[in-house]
Amino acid sequence: MPMPPPPDLHVLTMDEVAAAIAAAIPAPVERWHPAHCGDSEMRIARDGTWYHQGAPIGRRGMVRKFASILRREPDGGYVLVTPGEKLDIAVEDAPFVATAMKAANGRVAFQLNTGDLVIAGPEHALRFAQAADGPRPYLHVRGGLEALVARPVYYELVALALETDADRPGILSNGAFFPLEPA
Structure with a gap:
């Protein structure tokens, strides 16, 4: 199912921003601990561009979906995690x-x-x-x-x-x- 488009910050009141944040239901990535499965062959550049196998990911909805399952590991690394798999992802600065x-x-x-x-x-x-x-x-x-x-x-x-x-x-x-x- 496609994700709804993101709201436009500039047209929202601060109360609407707070309500949108409260309504968002994040994936429970901190509760998922599958065995490590390998490398996602993905990278997030310093400018926030997501890449897969060296090519930028052009579909914003796909980037949003991947971002929703991103987790920071205790060792400082980053992974994409689901209940069934965990894949490393390279992050140049901040995700x-x-x-x-x-x-x-x-x-x-x-x-x-x-x-x-x-x-x-x-x-x-x-x-x-x-x-x-x-x-x-x-x-x-x-x-x-x-x-x-x-x-x-x-x-x-x-x-x-x-x-x-x-x-x-x-x-x-x-x-x-x-x-x-x-x-």
């Missing part, structure tokens, strides 16, 4: 990319390249790492999986952080404060 954001009513919501929605807060922390090419912001999505915040969205975050009256620039969302400085 998701936050491509849009919206701030309202004390919350900051993000839309991922997969269409999923996440509101930053205590369970979905923002962190800022320092890299050779500058700060690299990440958003915790679920189960150790993160989204790299796309550069244009990062600039929106910085502008939002500079609007606050805090002693140090940061993002306040859902009752949690995330300083812009790298950890």
Whole structure:
């Protein structure tokens, strides 16, 4: 059965974003522990493009379906997991990319390249790492999986952080404060 198209973050109110997140039923990947079956021959590039055997996967619905069964292993690796099999998948940086954001009513919501929605807060922390090419912001999505915040969205975050009256620039969302400085 095809997945429904993802919602458009920009036309939703923050309450509608929260309702869409609450209505989503994630696959229980943390409960699935089949024997390791091998390599998926898949890779997720730093820009969020999914590849299979070196060719990009062009069907967005297929990427969304694969993303729904992605899990981070205790050793830091990534797997695609179902009740019957577990396959390694290479991830160059983070498995998701936050491509849009919206701030309202004390919350900051993000839309991922997969269409999923996440509101930053205590369970979905923002962190800022320092890299050779500058700060690299990440958003915790679920189960150790993160989204790299796309550069244009990062600039929106910085502008939002500079609007606050805090002693140090940061993002306040859902009752949690995330300083812009790298950890």
